[in-house]
Amino acid sequence: MQNNKLITRIAGFLGMILLVSCATSNKDRQDPWEGWNRGAQTFNDNLDDYIMKPVAEGYQFVMPSFADRGVSNFFSNINDIGVxxxxxxxxxxxxxxxxxxRFLVNTVAGIAGFIDVADMIDLPKHNEDFDQTLGVWGVPTGPYLVLPFFGPSTPRGVGGMIGDSAMNPITYVGFFSSGAASTGLFGVNTVDLRADNLTTEKIATEAALDRYxxxxxxxxxxREYLVHDGNIPFDEEYEEFHFEDDSSEKGKMGPVRPY
Structure with a gap:
């Protein structure tokens, strides 16, 4: 529950900032809060350089590859509930x-998900989250937003993050044990994900002329690719983030694509 309260407070705080920024910004509609975003990314980059990356490298160093994979599979299996x-x-x-x-096979035959048995019998992993669900039902994405600690997002992404937290069983571990258990599990998952992306992040950083x-x-x-399941309309442009009222189907609530 501590994680839910933290996310709710951050979302509320950011919402006030965004309302003020929206009234004063004349910048690109896709990224009107670039000043805030670059500052937040710098904060996150420094946090990563001094804390997250060293911890992830240490975790990767001490964890045997099979154990690292098992931990990743365990959290992936829990994530399948939200999927x-x-x-x-x-x-x-x-x-x-x-x-x-897939969830039942991995939970039972895969020993609580530590072994991805489902993948061996042609039950592949899918990527579905609440941000995609909101997009499918017509909620506009809004402009780009970088969150301190959490990284790249959008206003819709913030709602998606809160929804995903509500769907994650780890959030409710605190009901049956101390809140430290839930926080610890989220912490291990974060470190495991960061360790899994060490190589990818390094390649991306070296390839980018402008990291931001x-x-x-x-x-x-x-996000656009995921919401549309890879079938992105050719006539859809990035500037169509639906900030103004729209009487077309894109602005109506319902399971339509594009959103």
Whole structure:
């Protein structure tokens, strides 16, 4: 519950900042809060350089590869609960059935998910989250936003993050034990994810002429790709973030694509 309270407070604080920024910004509609975003990214980069990256490198050094993979599989299996719920919310019932079978197989035969047995029998991992669900139901993404500690996002992404937290069983571990247990599990998951992305982040940083622009474009393109399940309309441009009222189908609530 401590994690839910933290996310809610951050979301509320950021919401006030965004309302003020929205009234004063005349910048690119895709990135009107660039000043805030660059400052937040610098903060996150420094936090990563001095804390997260050294911890992740130490974790990767002491963890045997099979154990590292097992921990990643365990948290991926827990994440599949949220994937299943978002499948159903997006009316993807066939995929939801497959993801449900994947969760059951890995939980039982894969020893609580430490072994990805489902992948061995052609039940692949799907990537569905509440941000995608909101997009499918017509909620506009809004402009790019970098969150302290959490990284690249959008206003819709903040709502998605809160929804994903509500769907994650780890959030409720505190009901049955101390809050430290829930915080510890989230911490291990964060370190494990950072360790898994050490090589990717290094390559991206070396390839980017402007690190900020690189990660912004990569994030926005990935979210658009995921919401549309890879079927991105050719006539849809990035400037269509639907900030004004729109009487077209894009502005109505419902499971339509594009959103």
């Amino acid at each position: 299943i719920l978002n499948d159903l919310l997006q009316l993807k019932f066939a995929q939801g059935g497959k993801d449900g079978a 622009e690189f990660f912004k474009n990569a994030y926005l393109q990935q």
